Amino acid sequence: MSNNIELSIVMPCLNEAETLAICINKAQSFLNKNQIIGEIIIADNGSTDGSISIATSLNAIVINTEQKGYGSALKAGITAAHGKYVIMGDADDSYDFSNIMPYLTELRNGKDLVMGNRFKGGIEKDAMPFLHKYLGNPVLSFIGRLFFKINIGDFHCGLRGFSKKAYETMNLKTSGMEFASEMVVKTKLNNLSIAEVPTKLHKDGRTRAPHLKTWSDGWRHLRFLMLYAPNWLFLYPGILLALIGLLMSIILVINPIEFSNFTLDINTLLYTSAFFLVGIQFIIFYGLTKVFAVENELLPKSNRYNKLFKFINLEKGLIFGFILLIIGVFLSFKGLATWEDTDFGHLDKSTTLRIIIPAITTLQLGIQTILFSFFFSVLGLKK
Structure with a gap:
């Protein structure tokens, strides 16, 4: 059965009980509606709020990783994926997993990495902090385009798709939030193809503060871009x-x-x-x-x-x-x-x-x- 899986949807998870069920249901709805043979993988990074039980009850595959970090969780989930293609996205309901067909279409057309662009797709009010929207993302994306000659507008969109074969070629190393930048950079350095699709960013459904730390994670992205250039x-x-x-x-x-x-x-x-x-x-x-x-x-x-x-x-x-x-x-x-x-x-x-x-x-x-x-x-x- 695993050999027939076309698409693996991977979500990193750290205490996402408030929104995890919504994301899984949307992903399942997408697979069923489009008659796609797929799987949903929750890459858990040490949740203590019942997220694992929620994922299990909804028949999602749970992969646990002890090493902390956004990148560590995703690498564990992607490694366990059986699909020919992988689409990864945050489990905070900021991305609509029922509307990811444009990603799969580009992957089926032979693209190695398909990036979302939130600035083209639209950003709901309060969905992205002011500093991220007008300073962090634009500046870091500009530096990425300048350093590596990559013609994409949103380096840090959390919703993206890639082929499993391309992922193995990338040989990604980082464990934190800079994993997102490394994926784009390694795609370019390995002469893999990149496409971009408009993606709408919704206000997440959590009541707690996000895991992303503006200055420290922004510095990690900038440091990565400099060290790889x-x-x-x-x-x-x-x-x-x-x-x-x-x-x-x-x-x-x-x-x-x-x-x-x-x-x-x-x-x-x-x-x-x-x-x-x-x-x-x-x-x-x-x-x-x-x-x-x-x-x-x-x-x-x-x-x-x-x-x-x-x-x-x-x-x-x-x-x-x-x-x-x-x-x-x-x-x-x-x-x-x-x-x-x-x-x-x-x-x-x-x-x-x-x-x-x-x-x-x-x-x-x-x-x-x-x-x-x-x-x-x-x-x-x-x-």
């Missing part, structure tokens, strides 16, 4: 800082920059050199983060990742690092020779520091390159 977190800021630092340093080494009211000289050169080094550190962290994430299956491998190991390896890194060290030593001796010309007496700081600051910067960069090359190779040992 090391190019935005490290690479792009690093390139910007390094270019500004390098160009300004080259100009200041040649000559001070004079304005009508002030002059940028060796003191500024210290800061621009620091900008350059910090930018390079950002870029190094990008490389290390990328290798760590891929080798630990947090991010999928790509052709660009394979090319990275052909372009960067331990031997090339050591050669480049030692060349930088040699340049730094050469500049240091040049600075020493300048001092020797004065019989080790008084120095013209402006002239000398234009040699010493690049010397120190190059020495530091050489050491960083050598250490990065070793660490990069260690992280890539699996490859």
Whole structure:
């Protein structure tokens, strides 16, 4: 019988006795009305209010998970699902399970993930807190679209559908509310297809406060998006800082920059050199983060990742690092020779520091390159 199930409807549950029966009845009505062979799974996360008894009495399948968290509950329920397709949604009666045919239609047409869009479908009065509606969801959805080039308008809609095969490809890891963002991001990173359907958000039927915590859960979503986009977190800021630092340093080494009211000289050169080094550190962290994430299956491998190991390896890194060290030593001796010309007496700081600051910067960069090359190779040992 389980082999014939087309659709599994999975609801995460933590003390939803007030609304659980309504959601299950709507889901059963949908399956019966459309003659769909399906199952209803309640992924319970430690309910103590009778939710489990309600689900059992209505012939829903109850899956218990001891690990706390929205993502943990859903992963347990989805893993236990037998359907070819899965539709997940909250059990607080904020989504209408009797009206999920648009999701199933898109799944039958071959889409891997079908997202709801509450901003297109409509949001009832008081159904979404003001901060979530006008700040949290729009900002986080914009960041998701920017970072991952995903053309959807509502990253955090709690009602969504996907094929079981696509879910297994996603290899989701998170356990909290950021599970919702991870699903969308992993769909894109694995080159799976995404569709979006308008979805109406109703005011939930609970009298207690929701489990969602505005600031802490919002931060978890933002943190996830940043950590899964090391190019935005490290690479792009690093390139910007390094270019500004390098160009300004080259100009200041040649000559001070004079304005009508002030002059940028060796003191500024210290800061621009620091900008350059910090930018390079950002870029190094990008490389290390990328290798760590891929080798630990947090991010999928790509052709660009394979090319990275052909372009960067331990031997090339050591050669480049030692060349930088040699340049730094050469500049240091040049600075020493300048001092020797004065019989080790008084120095013209402006002239000398234009040699010493690049010397120190190059020495530091050489050491960083050598250490990065070793660490990069260690992280890539699996490859």
